[in-house]
Amino acid sequence: MSAERQYELVYITPPDTTEEALAELHQQVASVVERFKGRIDRTEPWGRRRLAYSINNQREGNYVLEVIFGPAALTTELDRRLRVLDVVMRHLIVRVDEDLAVAERAKARRKAATVSRRVRRGLPPEPTETELHRRKDDDDDMDGGLEMGFRGGREQ
């Protein structure tokens, strides 16, 4: 197993945080990542969002998501640093590579099953555009019909 793992870091800063403070915070995160020979894949600022509950008497927060590749030791250091900083109200580090791999496998398996089934029936392996639409319409009709029938029966 490779030492490099994929992590997602989400942190929340108070809503009145300035651009410079955010840039500085990002720089701090980047420096920690660099020291452990990791890399930041991408940064997604979600902007201001309403919090589901108040943190430090704040109803809103500034969310930032960072996707990081690096070794496991990186997370402990990052976690420690972020906990000390006052600008960060809340943060979360989650390992995602395993979940993504599982999802990828499931997708591949489903696709392979579809292809083999279609080949067995003597159809081309990929469903055509018209086929997809027709199947969707059929489902809708049956759903509506059944439900109407039940409802009618109950009223009487």
Added chain:
Amino acid sequence: MNEREKDGKGGGRGAAGKGEKGAKRTFFRRRRLCKFCVEKIDSISYKDVKVLSPFIPERGKIQPRRISGVCATHQRALQTAIKRARQIALVPYVTD
């Protein structure tokens, strides 16, 4: 002392019996399907509040799968996703 205990138990049994009698009508409920299996959602992300919110009723608790119809595998994934979302205040712990 003994008699009192007996009385208490007897009352409880009687009440339960009544409840069963009332619910004798046969219900015709459609079998609920797992939303994630049907829509082929492979990974349930904590970031996706739109996906999670239907499984969080008013109170903020996680909806049991006997009500939502989610399969065991996806309920487990949903549970971790909701718990993570709670940590970063995307979803409430409780609301009253």
